[in-house]
Amino acid sequence: xxxxxxxxxxxxxxxxxxxxxxxxxxxxxxxxxxxxxxxxxxxxxxxxxxxxxxxxxxxxxxxxxxxxxxxxxxxxxxxxxxxxxxxxxxxxxxxxxxxxxxxxxxxxxxxxxxxxxxxxxxxxxxxxxxxxxxxxxxxxxxxxxxxxxxxxxxxxxxxxxxxxxxxxxxxxxxxxxxxxxxxxxxxxxxxxxxxxxxxxxxxxxxxxxxxxxxxxxxxxxxxxxxxxxxxxxxxxxx
Amino acid sequence: xxxxxxxxxxxxxxxxxxxxxxxxxxxxxxxxxxxxxxxxxxxxxxxxxxxxxxxxxxxxxxxxxxxxxxxxxxxxxxxxxxxxxxxxxxxxxxxxxxxxxxxxxxxxxxxxxxxxxxxxxxxxxxxxxxxxxxxxxxxxxxxxxxxxxxxxxxxxxxxxxxxxxxxxxxxxxxxxxxxxxxxxxxxxxxxxxxxxxxxxxxxxxxxxxxxxxxxxxxxxxxxxxxxxxxxxxxxxxxxxxxxxxxxxxxxxxxxxxxxxxxxxxxxxxxxxxxxxxxxxxxxxxxxxxxxxxxxxxxxxxxxxxxxxxxxxxxxxxxxxxxxxxxxxxxxxxxxxxxxxxxxxxxxxxxxxxxxxxxxxxxxxxxxxxxxxxxxxxxxxxxxxxxxxxxxxxxxxxxxxxxxxxxx
Numbered sequence: 001x002x003x004x005x006x007x008x009x010x011x012x013x014x015x016x017x018x019x020x021x022x023x024x025x026x027x028x029x030x031x032x033x034x035x036x037x038x039x040x041x042x043x044x045x046x047x048x049x050x051x052x053x054x055x056x057x058x059x060x061x062x063x064x065x066x067x068x069x070x071x072x073x074x075x076x077x078x079x080x081x082x083x084x085x086x087x088x089x090x091x092x093x094x095x096x097x098x099x100x101x102x103x104x105x106x107x108x109x110x111x112x113x114x115x116x117x118x119x120x121x122x123x124x125x126x127x128x129x130x131x132x133x134x135x136x137x138x139x140x141x142x143x144x145x146x147x148x149x150x151x152x153x154x155x156x157x158x159x160x161x162x163x164x165x166x167x168x169x170x171x172x173x174x175x176x177x178x179x180x181x182x183x184x185x186x187x188x189x190x191x192x193x194x195x196x197x198x199x200x201x202x203x204x205x206x207x208x209x210x211x212x213x214x215x216x217x218x219x220x221x222x223x224x225x226x227x228x229x230x231x232x233x234x235x236x237x238x
Numbered sequence: 239x240x241x242x243x244x245x246x247x248x249x250x251x252x253x254x255x256x257x258x259x260x261x262x263x264x265x266x267x268x269x270x271x272x273x274x275x276x277x278x279x280x281x282x283x284x285x286x287x288x289x290x291x292x293x294x295x296x297x298x299x300x301x302x303x304x305x306x307x308x309x310x311x312x313x314x315x316x317x318x319x320x321x322x323x324x325x326x327x328x329x330x331x332x333x334x335x336x337x338x339x340x341x342x343x344x345x346x347x348x349x350x351x352x353x354x355x356x357x358x359x360x361x362x363x364x365x366x367x368x369x370x371x372x373x374x375x376x377x378x379x380x381x382x383x384x385x386x387x388x389x390x391x392x393x394x395x396x397x398x399x400x401x402x403x404x405x406x407x408x409x410x411x412x413x414x415x416x417x418x419x420x421x422x423x424x425x426x427x428x429x430x431x432x433x434x435x436x437x438x439x440x441x442x443x444x445x446x447x448x449x450x451x452x453x454x455x456x457x458x459x460x461x462x463x464x465x466x467x468x469x470x471x472x473x474x475x476x477x478x479x480x481x482x483x484x485x486x487x488x489x490x491x492x493x494x495x496x497x498x499x500x501x502x503x504x505x506x507x508x509x510x511x512x513x514x515x516x517x518x519x520x521x522x523x524x525x526x527x528x529x530x531x532x533x534x535x536x537x538x539x540x541x542x543x544x545x546x547x548x549x550x551x552x553x554x555x556x557x558x559x560x561x562x563x564x565x566x567x568x569x570x571x572x573x574x575x576x577x578x579x580x581x582x583x584x585x586x587x588x589x590x591x592x593x594x595x596x597x598x599x600x601x602x603x604x605x606x607x608x609x610x611x612x613x614x615x616x617x618x619x620x621x622x623x624x625x626x627x628x629x630x631x632x633x634x635x636x637x638x639x640x641x642x643x644x645x
Contacts, residue, residue: 085556
């Protein structure tokens, strides 16, 4: 059996006295999971910790599978030692982010925004997959527009293509469909799921939209109040 | 294959410049503020440098300003001359005979003559010659402009030099035919004078002292002893700054001197005063500029927090984001300096046209050397990058998570 891409045990942080805890999470390549829960329960915080941009206070294990090497990469050690530069490199090489409303650089046009992660890694600007995704998401006519000229839905789609342009192992999306109307939201959602499975990218997204998650048959990681109400524990939904 | 490459500096610079261009209204405001400081400072320093250079040039154009006149007659031997020549700052040294013996009559014919013209020994390096004229040699001598005018001679024509002596109650007239090799410029020497090789002047003194001097047509009598000692010397400093120390050294040798130190001092005083004025204005402007730059850069970084956080999220390292801010400062400053330099060129042309009208053709009022431009550019760049580094310090503490939230 192939090892999971991502394996985390006991990841926790305090926000004031409020504790956010993820006891255990394993994600395989191509697997899509959603973080859900009530507003303000710490979904984004959890995503930031998994995305290596927020340092957890407690962490027993965080491993990322290395395709070529034998042993998985010990991310927990890097986080504990606060190796910022190495973590930044990992973000550039192995992670892709879709922020809530695009997060495109305003001074680059859509094509340049999409090409940025690849250029950062010294890859040729447009890979086959990028061209394919641009086509499927209907971005072709928008390639030379600046983000300010795009609708929110268009920005989200461009942001998604950017997040997968460098063929990352792990895609993280923070409510990518929050600002979209239901029809657009469903379309983007389906594209994310379909693309992740096809490109074998493990995907973790924050979402409120239970109906959508159910329709797409997506694994859910639900934030439930901890005993006594002093925090949230994220567990796989039964 | 998983690429291990990290974001390069070229990409960072490309992003930084695209950002500036996208934001060109704000960029232009910052550039304009910088130009408003750089251009006047360049002009001001150009004026100071130009005026002082012009004044010093005028001093240098007149060789008398470099001259240290030895007053009275002395007894100076070869060793003394060697000692003097070894002093630092000596430009030109030439032995000179007793003051009364440095005069002679010059004549072209009975109508055109100069009585009691000064006869000055000269040689290679003589400041009186300027850069154009060759020193006198053998029979080829040089005339001062006024002597040439009175004799109505030019280069290539011949004149006669006459020296009188009383010997055993008889008046004798030593004579020598000479060729005019050239005429000194008007500014070099105002009185009628003749520049000759030292041996001719020595021959004149020997003749007056009663010795046989075949060079002046008197072969009979006692031959002069070999010349070891001179009464005086022509001494010139190598530069204006060397005049005072050299005069002091001569005073230390118990030789009274005459110099034009006062004129030199007044130019130096002008230099100091202008330097002070420039320094005060430059510091005031630089402090104002730093304050305005700091404000502009910091406000800019606050405005761009989201973008900087996003760069961090995408995997740019902290140091790269700090560098991003500094690259932008350097680009803005380079552009501002280029524009400021153009403004300086325009302004200095106006100054030189308007104020330089009563100066010589190649004169200037406002001028900067390449080194000044280079230093000015380097300091502007340094200041801007230091100020940006403060902002950069702030920028590297922007958390990448800021780009994910509350957009």
